[in-house]
Amino acid sequence: MTTVLPERGSGGESGPGGGDARALDDADRLAVFDAAIAADERIEPRDWMPDKYRSGLIRQIAQHAHSEIIGMQPEANWITRAPSLRRKAILMAKVQDEAGHGLYLYSAAETLGADREDLLDKLHTGRQKYSSIFNYPTLTWADVGAIGWLVDGAAITNQVPLCRCSYGPYARAMVRVCKEESFHQRQGYELLLALSRGTPAQHAMAQDAVDRWWWPSLMMFGPPDAESSHSAQSMAWKIKRHSNDELRQRFVDICVPQAEALGLTLPDPDLRWNEERGLHDFGTIDWSEFQEVLKGNGPCNEQRVTQRRTAHENGAWVREAAAAYAAKQAARAAAYAPEAGVAHTPQAHTQQARVTTGAESTGPEQHTEGGPAA
Amino acid sequence: MSAHEQPPGGGTAPGPQRRAALALGDDALVLAQRLGEWAGHAPVLEEDVALSNIALDLLGQARTLLSLAGDEDELAYLREEREFRNVQLVEQPNGDFARTIARQLYFSVHQELLYGQLAGGRGELAELAAKAVKETAYHRDHAEQWTLRLGDGTAESRRRMQSALDGLWRYTGELFQPVEGVPADWEALASGWRNVVGAVIEQAALTVPEGPQSSAWSAGAGRQGVHTESFGRMLAEMQHLHRSHPGASW
Numbered sequence: 001m002t003t004v005l006p007e008r009g010s011g012g013e014s015g016p017g018g019g020d021a022r023a024l025d026d027a028d029r030l031a032v033f034d035a036a037i038a039a040d041e042r043i044e045p046r047d048w049m050p051d052k053y054r055s056g057l058i059r060q061i062a063q064h065a066h067s068e069i070i071g072m073q074p075e076a077n078w079i080t081r082a083p084s085l086r087r088k089a090i091l092m093a094k095v096q097d098e099a100g101h102g103l104y105l106y107s108a109a110e111t112l113g114a115d116r117e118d119l120l121d122k123l124h125t126g127r128q129k130y131s132s133i134f135n136y137p138t139l140t141w142a143d144v145g146a147i148g149w150l151v152d153g154a155a156i157t158n159q160v161p162l163c164r165c166s167y168g169p170y171a172r173a174m175v176r177v178c179k180e181e182s183f184h185q186r187q188g189y190e191l192l193l194a195l196s197r198g199t200p201a202q203h204a205m206a207q208d209a210v211d212r213w214w215w216p217s218l219m220m221f222g223p224p225d226a227e228s229s230h231s232a233q234s235m236a237w238k239i240k241r242h243s244n245d246e247l248r249q250r251f252v253d254i255c256v257p258q259a260e261a262l263g264l265t266l267p268d269p270d271l272r273w274n275e276e277r278g279l280h281d282f283g284t285i286d287w288s289e290f291q292e293v294l295k296g297n298g299p300c301n302e303q304r305v306t307q308r309r310t311a312h313e314n315g316a317w318v319r320e321a322a323a324a325y326a327a328k329q330a331a332r333a334a335a336y337a338p339e340a341g342v343a344h345t346p347q348a349h350t351q352q353a354r355v356t357t358g359a360e361s362t363g364p365e366q367h368t369e370g371g372p373a374a
Numbered sequence: 375m376s377a378h379e380q381p382p383g384g385g386t387a388p389g390p391q392r393r394a395a396l397a398l399g400d401d402a403l404v405l406a407q408r409l410g411e412w413a414g415h416a417p418v419l420e421e422d423v424a425l426s427n428i429a430l431d432l433l434g435q436a437r438t439l440l441s442l443a444g445d446e447d448e449l450a451y452l453r454e455e456r457e458f459r460n461v462q463l464v465e466q467p468n469g470d471f472a473r474t475i476a477r478q479l480y481f482s483v484h485q486e487l488l489y490g491q492l493a494g495g496r497g498e499l500a501e502l503a504a505k506a507v508k509e510t511a512y513h514r515d516h517a518e519q520w521t522l523r524l525g526d527g528t529a530e531s532r533r534r535m536q537s538a539l540d541g542l543w544r545y546t547g548e549l550f551q552p553v554e555g556v557p558a559d560w561e562a563l564a565s566g567w568r569n570v571v572g573a574v575i576e577q578a579a580l581t582v583p584e585g586p587q588s589s590a591w592s593a594g595a596g597r598q599g600v601h602t603e604s605f606g607r608m609l610a611e612m613q614h615l616h617r618s619h620p621g622a623s624w
Contacts, residue, residue, distance in 0.1 A: 099423045103423070194624060
């Protein structure tokens with residue numbers, strides 16, 4: 001967003017001016033905001049924005065972040081059992097990427113004034129949702145491939161347009177996320193291909209997984225356009241660029257030839273090419289199942305949230321220890337060099353414990369290959 | 375010669391080199407498997423990332439090393455418990471976060487020092503060591519920082535960290551048992567390890583555990599294929615799918 005008023009504040013908060021002047025101010029600001037949206041400019045954290053734009057984005061980005069971290073569970077379920085070391089490495093890297101995506105997205109939500117701890121608390125107490133798809137169980141190894149191909153495929157179809165979303169930090173996070181997701185999707189497809197071309201038992205395992213994941217993947221695009229409550233406003237604000245049904249149709253059209261190439265069928269007797277529309281017709285989604293999963297009655301809802309909450313609760317003493325240690329270090333630094341303000345960092349503090357291994361120059365900051373995401 | 379001298383996975387490498395690759399490869403593989411159990415369960419998201427990052431590094435090392443000894447998947451999935459050559463330390467259950475960190479501290483200091491030595495040599499082990507030592511320096515730093523935070527954090531974290539260090543101490547003696555085919559100065563390794571680990575523990579305001587570094591009978595037992603009880607269960611989980619589809623490729 002390039003055109004800004006001289007005074008840029010966070011939306012909705014009363015400044016010291018207050019009163020009528022402020023009301024006028026907001027009208028001007030709204031005009032600038034609307035013009036920026038119309039001109040396809042990016043809104044940035046310090047720009048004024050309508051309260052509902054802010055709160056809607058916080059909700060959407062947070063739920064997106066929650067989906068990444070809940071989404072670690074169905075796949076992590078197979079890390080210890082992956083049938084080859086190569087597949088185990090790929091799966092570990094993928095689950096690690098998902099934690100990284102969660103971190104980017106919580107950071108994006110925090111640029112809007114949200115607090116990660118608070119958002120996690122909303123997830124743990126069921127006040128915010130995550131993608132319905134992760135409430136389905138991974139029952140066989142082939143499910144890992146089906147998730148890569150179909151679930152990541154649906155996510156990419158949804159998320160590529162978000163790379164052009166009007167809110168800058170979200171759009172930029174999505175660019176990074178989509179690159180990695182595309183990689184995962186290809187790996188999932190390749191996993192299924194290996195199974196499909198493998199032994200009869202492996203082929204059957206792959207088909208069974210696709211049969212179970214196909215319809216839930218179509219549900220990832222959300223309710224039909226007529227029933228989608230947030231869609232109109234999201235599209236007006238250019239957070240969303242395409243309707244649920246448009247994206248779902250695009251996904252079906254992409255998947256049909258891929259399924260053929262895999263040598264697997266999609267579990268929909270009504271699925272066929274429609275010459276007139278130039279698109280595939282497909283069967284009716286069981287929206288009652290979708291509603292049940294959203295209400296918390298899917299196969300794994302309780303298990304997923306409980307595992308998240310348990311990990312958080314079991315880790316409380318670790319987080320408390322880290323905070324207490326940081327406070328002690330800060331106090332020591334202050335006592336050590338009160339005037340010079342020289343921080344006595346833990347890194348400096350531990351140099352004495354290092355040993356001569358020829359590796360001194362390779363601290364964690366050099367460990368970039370697959371290193372921890374910031 | 376027992377039947378265990380001809381495990382699955384072929385056997386192209388000569389005896390000592392193969393034994394070296396299996397010992398170090400199994401260490402890395404088994405610890406990667408344990409760390410993989412943490413995915414989605416860590417105290418903070420950053421630790422989910424860090425622990426799986428370390429697991430991935432170790433798995434990469436394991437794949438290189440096992441490939442020196444034969445076929446990586448046959449070796450990982452088709453050997454029985456008695457044929458694995460890892461030290462008992464790495465197979466110890468994760469326990470709480472402190473237990474995992476103590477295991478990481480003990481093992482990563484060992485690995486960094488050992489690979490530091492081997493990196494100066496020649497041959498395939500030296501090549502692997504030169505790459506791996508960069509990773510293990512990061513692993514050691516991670517374990518060291520957490521030992522300090524937990525040891526010098528709250529009373530609760532201090533109690534847990536001390537208990538973890540004490541509980542795993544008996545498995546550390548095995549780290550310095552010479553392995554045939556690994557051209558290391560084992561005495562220097564042992565004294566270097568005690569210096570580094572001792573300094574970290576003291577800096578964390580904790581006490582260096584006392585007593586022997588292994589129970590009398592089990593010193594070196596992992597290297598001979600004698601493991602602890604939880605190891606068989608870990609392998610059952612790791613190998614089940616692969617073994618259920620003999621001859622399949624994945």
